[in-house]
Amino acid sequence: MTKAISVSGLHKSFGRTHALDGLDLDVESGEVHGFLGPNGAGKSTTIRVLLGLLRADSGAARVLGQDPWADAVALHRRLAYVPGDVELWPGLTGGEAIDLLARLRGGLDRKRRAELIERFDLDPTKKGRAYSKGNRQKVAIVAALASDAELLLLDEPTAGLDPLMEVVFQDVIGEAKAAGRTVLLSSHILAQVEKLADRVSIVRLGRTVQSGTLGELRHLTRTTIEAETERPATGLDGLPGIHDLRTLDEAGGRVRFAVDGGRVDAAVRKLTEFGIRSLISHPPTLEELMLRHYGDELAANGHGTGPGTDGEPR
């Protein structure tokens, strides 16, 4: 597969703030790539560099095989962008803004435009100033999807959408993927990325800290196991890769612990020695992935520690 986006060692500073500090990102053609990170991690800055709106201080970036700064205009005809905070022209209607954006990009599929407006339940005759945040977001989403872009750059596109519209959005992105388009979806809404993304990259403080398929990432993390045994399970704390072991009742018949991806087998074998009555295992959610990466930050702010300590099954 060819790479739709390849970025390596990207640096960008604004005055004394280092927004990007050696960021890497690879997006294969035809995949939906989740771009995860907390606010201020550098997601929007990266996307703006990919759009040629900002010029990187150093590092290499290629989008669809072209240089995003030098070939910006030619490139923009092949991609569509939805900003996280859409601002519209107060005097233009939503329909006019959709047409304007799509046609300046180089074309508009009228049928698809009508269908999308219908599905997103958008009134295209209202003036820009009359739209709520969610409706402004819909305008940008419809404009981006109504044209035949090869690559969609979506920067937290569903901020402000209600849950029903969120579902519509997921369907629409699924269709785009089926049509062979590449999607870079930045988000801090984990459930969304989890449903849509083939692969994810997690960024933090302007750097990519993790990248891979969800399966790969899960492998790197811990599964939470909750077990009820006939006899109190002992000796688990002696096993390598077991964390946060807790006994949930007086007798010690119920335990909960987190175990590293590669150690699940050993841990379960050990449990069988005590006669398993019930066994619940939780695969790590993206939330836990993120918590693990940002755990130290949260801990520093006095918000508990890493994964597993909150431990409530979900």
Added chain:
Amino acid sequence: MTTATATPEAPAPAGPVAGGNALAGTRTLIRFALRRDRIRLPVWILALFLGTLVTAGNFETLYGDPEDRANAVRTMDSPAGLAMSGPRHYLDDYTFGSMLGHQMLGFTAVLVGLMSVLVVTRHTRAEEETGRAELVRSTVVGRHAHLAAALSVAVLANLALALLLALGLAGMGLEGVDAAGSLLYGFDHAAAGLVFAAVAAVTAQVTAHARGASGMALAVIGVAYVLRAAGDSGGNGALSWLSPIGWVQRSYPYVDNRWWPLLLCLALAAACAAAGFVLSTRRDVGAGLRPEKLGSPTASDALATPLGFALRLHRGMLAGFGAGLFLMGAMYGSILGDAEDMLKDIDQLQEALDRIGGAGVAESFASMVMVVLTVVAAVYAVMAALRPRSEETAGRAEPLLATGLSRARWAGGHLAVAMGGGTFVLLLAGLGFGVSGAASTGDGGLLPELAGAALAYAPALWVTVGVAVVLFGWFPRASAAAWAVPVYAFVVGYLGQILRFPDWMNNLSPFGHVPRLPAADMDWTPLLLLTLVAAGLVWLGLAGLRRRDLETK
């Protein structure tokens, strides 16, 4: 998530808050507004105060001996002189005091009006438009508190200026500038400021946008100024009595010291403020009196081109300035005939006219008017040229520039409208002036002559746009510095005539190089050079825009 320990500042007690107290919280809002304007307002007040003092001091050097003052009277006693100063009654005894009232008051009244309008819109409509008012109104704040606070701040600022002027001028010890006159002179400013603050209180209710609200109020100031200019320069001054600026000028500080015209101002201000409060109860928070209309669900073909799109964004302002300048030109044109009749018999006039430019009476007057019309057109040009900057900071450039639209074409669309539209409003000003000038003098040849005279300023207008583009491309945060061009052009082109600035100051302004048609002869060389300079500046500015980061929210 965060358990912030910082306690929010406790809301100041706003007196006994009854359920229906529409003014609850006004005092807190006043203090808040004063805090937000703690730099802006003092700068305004000090600039007006010091500007007046410096000018008064200048009078002493310029018109030290009686012979100079007699010369000044002869220059001023012409339609052109009276149009740009004040009523003729001041000329009867032209002391330094009456010079202040005559030459400065009309001009500073406009600036005080501008200050008051901006204060009121900033603390009312602008707050609502950004949604901050909603947040504040959800607390214990009465329905009328915002408007009452904004008007109070305007009153305080105007009173502060009035007292400063009264004390400062009286303290200068100039001949003819006494304490009683200074007190009235100071309060003339406050009276004019109050009227326009109250006008803004009305316009802030009408549209949902701060820019529209201040624009409408500024248009009222403009009309008030043009009415007094027309009334003072020709006829019997009846038109001046329709203008609040005319009223304060007719209090004749240092001459007659009559206070009653200020009562007219107070009455009008009270009426407008009351209207503002009443109107504000007839609308929702954030909405204007005019309801939002629905629009077309699809874009026309023209809209999807950079130029068509820019025209769409600019059309309201373009139409407003076009109509305004046409009317302004027509008003000046209507007194052109009077001007000629009035001056025909006066012999000594020739000498005074030589200083203005030579040629005939009407032509010299016309050249003077042309400077004023051009500066207004330049204000339009700068506003239009800075539009891409406001689009950028509002975050509306970003989605456009992520399409197949290059930066140069995007900005180019706006600049084409700024330059073409600027030329268009200039032409309309010339046509308005020409049509009604030709009618009032019975000289049909004036129409092409005056329209041509206006168009001669187009290259200087383009240079103004060019300066704005360079700032936008290379120093975007300093874009507003482009305002210096029309402001400077006004100061040297208009006040410079009265205060007799040296030539080099005139040459610094692009407008200073334009031949002063119709009084002077046509000269193509400076126009060609200005056009080349404009082209170079635009090229340079776009080159800067191409290589810088887009500023994003």
